[in-house]
Amino acid sequence: MQTTQPPTQPEQTPPPEAQARQELFANGFLAGLAAGILATGIMLLLNIEFHGVSLPEEMGSWITQLMPAPLFAFLHQLIGDDAKHVLVAIVVVGQCAVFGLAGGFFNQVSGHSSSAHPRPDGKSTTMRWSAGLLLALLLWLFSGLLLLPLFGSGLFGANTTSGLSGSMWSMGVVGLVYGLLYVLLRNLFSVREQVAKEALDAQAARERSRQTRRDVLRSGGLVLGVGVMGYLAWRFISNGLGSAGTNVAHITQNFKRKIVPPPTPNYGTLQPAQNLSPELTSNDQFYTVSKNLVSDPTVDARGWHMEIKGQVRTPYTLNYDEILQMPTRQQYESLMCISNEVGGPYMGNALWEGFPLSTLLESAGVKEGATKVVLHAADDYSDSIHLSKALEPTTLVAVRMNGQTLPQQHGFPARLLVPGIYGMKHVKWITGIEVVNYNFQGYWQNRGWDDAAPVRMTTRIDTPLTGATLTDGRTSYIAGVAFSGNKGISQVDVSLDGGASWQRATLKKPFSQITWVLWELSWTPKAGQYSVVARAIDLEGNVQDPAIASPAPAGSSGYHTISITVR
Numbered sequence: 001m002q003t004t005q006p007p008t009q010p011e012q013t014p015p016p017e018a019q020a021r022q023e024l025f026a027n028g029f030l031a032g033l034a035a036g037i038l039a040t041g042i043m044l045l046l047n048i049e050f051h052g053v054s055l056p057e058e059m060g061s062w063i064t065q066l067m068p069a070p071l072f073a074f075l076h077q078l079i080g081d082d083a084k085h086v087l088v089a090i091v092v093v094g095q096c097a098v099f100g101l102a103g104g105f106f107n108q109v110s111g112h113s114s115s116a117h118p119r120p121d122g123k124s125t126t127m128r129w130s131a132g133l134l135l136a137l138l139l140w141l142f143s144g145l146l147l148l149p150l151f152g153s154g155l156f157g158a159n160t161t162s163g164l165s166g167s168m169w170s171m172g173v174v175g176l177v178y179g180l181l182y183v184l185l186r187n188l189f190s191v192r193e194q195v196a197k198e199a200l201d202a203q204a205a206r207e208r209s210r211q212t213r214r215d216v217l218r219s220g221g222l223v224l225g226v227g228v229m230g231y232l233a234w235r236f237i238s239n240g241l242g243s244a245g246t247n248v249a250h251i252t253q254n255f256k257r258k259i260v261p262p263p264t265p266n267y268g269t270l271q272p273a274q275n276l277s278p279e280l281t282s283n284d285q286f287y288t289v290s291k292n293l294v295s296d297p298t299v300d301a302r303g304w305h306m307e308i309k310g311q312v313r314t315p316y317t318l319n320y321d322e323i324l325q326m327p328t329r330q331q332y333e334s335l336m337c338i339s340n341e342v343g344g345p346y347m348g349n350a351l352w353e354g355f356p357l358s359t360l361l362e363s364a365g366v367k368e369g370a371t372k373v374v375l376h377a378a379d380d381y382s383d384s385i386h387l388s389k390a391l392e393p394t395t396l397v398a399v400r401m402n403g404q405t406l407p408q409q410h411g412f413p414a415r416l417l418v419p420g421i422y423g424m425k426h427v428k429w430i431t432g433i434e435v436v437n438y439n440f441q442g443y444w445q446n447r448g449w450d451d452a453a454p455v456r457m458t459t460r461i462d463t464p465l466t467g468a469t470l471t472d473g474r475t476s477y478i479a480g481v482a483f484s485g486n487k488g489i490s491q492v493d494v495s496l497d498g499g500a501s502w503q504r505a506t507l508k509k510p511f512s513q514i515t516w517v518l519w520e521l522s523w524t525p526k527a528g529q530y531s532v533v534a535r536a537i538d539l540e541g542n543v544q545d546p547a548i549a550s551p552a553p554a555g556s557s558g559y560h561t562i563s564i565t566v567r
């Protein structure tokens with residue numbers, strides 16, 4: 001058999017069958033995308049309100065697990081404190097795109113099977129509701145049998161806080177919403193297309209509908225892209241304004257690591273300087289950090305209980321009423337996140353109330369050979385501390401914060417306090433206390449962060465703000481906070497010349513050795529440019545480390561430096 005080929009192809013347009021297939025894909029994709037956006041919204045809602053599983057959450061956790069700690073820190077620096085939310089936004093957009101692709105391919109495949117060949121005129125048959133159910137089932141199986149196990153969340157999310165049944169039903173609801181809405185929209189789009197075709201010349205109609213689709217997608221993509229780029233640019237610029245350390249060689253050259261004997265603190269009264277942090281941070285001003293991308297757990301005190309288990313002679317559980325009956329003590333303690341940059345905002349100071357962890361461990365009877373205590377939490381978070389640290393009298397299980405019941409975002413009903421160690425180990429929403437005899441690694445340790453995690457001494461200049469302009473000859477105050485974890489602060493020094501010479505600041509007598517210390521230096525400046533630096537010395541005489549380190553993997557160091565103009 002011979003066919004004669006025309007010598008030249010007159011048109012670039014694909015053959016009608018391929019064109020029809022593209023139509024099917026495009027209609028299916030749009031319907032899938034729209035249905036997917038709604039279904040994703042419902043997934044997030046079910047997660048927040050009804051403990052349903054959130055695929056973006058599981059995927060985000062998986063991604064941070066794969067990410068090496070330095071890359072994580074780099075992204076954190078680039079994008080800022082909202083890195084977590086940027087990540088979840090990307091994953092959410094990705095999920096919507098996958099829903100769109102699923103819709104596109106499904107429409108192609110079902111278009112083929114329902115009529116052997118797509119009709120060359122591009123007309124497609126109406127899709128039945130049952131097809132939507134089939135699509136929902138396919139996605140449900142795909143997520144439950146492939147995605148969730150891949151993310152380490154177990155078959156059908158068995159290892160998540162939602163549990164097996166919670167994940168199964170919530171994904172079922174999401175799948176149904178998606179499948180049915182998809183059929184509705186897909187039929188709507190193809191009907192509209194046929195109406196357009198009948199009214200106009202078929203080729204022109206196809207061109208037009210494809211054009212509008214493309215326009216919609218293009219402008220949507222444009223808005224999204226511009227938004228993301230603008231946001232990144234803004235973060236970049238606003239990050240660049242505050243420098244997190246000073247890179248002056250002479251500081252490290254003349255640096256004395258320890259001063260013997262340690263300085264005697266010069267306590268005094270501070271002037272109420274604008275922007276200086278209040279010594280006590282109120283509950284709603286206190287920073288919050290958690291690994292949870294979408295929502296933190298809301299624990300219902302009635303069903304809640306805490307298990308004391310593992311390497312103990314008599315394991316037992318306590319409910320909320322029982323922990324409220326434990327004899328409590330009050331403790332002022334400051335907290336700092338290990339991700340805090342030098343000069344950063346993730347620090348706070350509160351009056352906590354709780355009972356020593358040692359009370360619980362002693363009544364359970366720690367077995368011979370135990371080395372660590374693991375804290376488990378309602379959000380599948382965990383971390384561990386050494387047994388000796390767990391037995392210190394200041395290691396508390398806190399139930400109150402600043403005179404109020406522990407707020408939900410700070411770990412209701414109970415959280416750990418371990419002075420001297422970064423916020424990371426102050427596990428919130430405790431559900432279990434497990435004594436172990438091996439070197440357990442917690443959530444962040446599995447992602448490359450330090451396990452010991454002692455607080456690195458830091459000093460923050462709260463006022464003036466970097467870039468500020470002061471008036472020649474008018475007295476003003478340089479003031480801020482200094483924090484060493486559990487070693488107190490004996491001295492804070494301020495330099496007006498980038499670290500070449502230092503002056504001693506006045507300290508406000510702190511609540512305790514495990515809180516931050518407010519400091520202040522009065523200054524009557526002369527016209528010029530100044531690089532203002534601050535550093536602290538703890539009660540043992542250790543001088544704050546000037547070497548610049550970013551937060552990963554063991555916390556930031558370096559001296560907070562700001563630039564000031566005086567006119």
Ligand SMILES: Nc1nc2c(c(=O)[nH]1)N[C@H]1C(S)=C(S)[C@@H](COP(=O)(O)O)O[C@H]1N2
Pocket residue numbers: 286287288289290291292335336337338377378379381382409410411422423424425426427428429
């Ligand atoms: N259960 C649980 N506890 C947690 C976390 C978490 O993600 N889940 N984040 C930790 C981190 S990294 C910090 S810095 C502190 C923050 O406590 P705050 O939100 O009360 O300031 O909680 C810690 N405890």
Ligand SMILES: [Mo]
Pocket residue numbers: 289336337338339423424
């Ligand atoms: Mo943290």
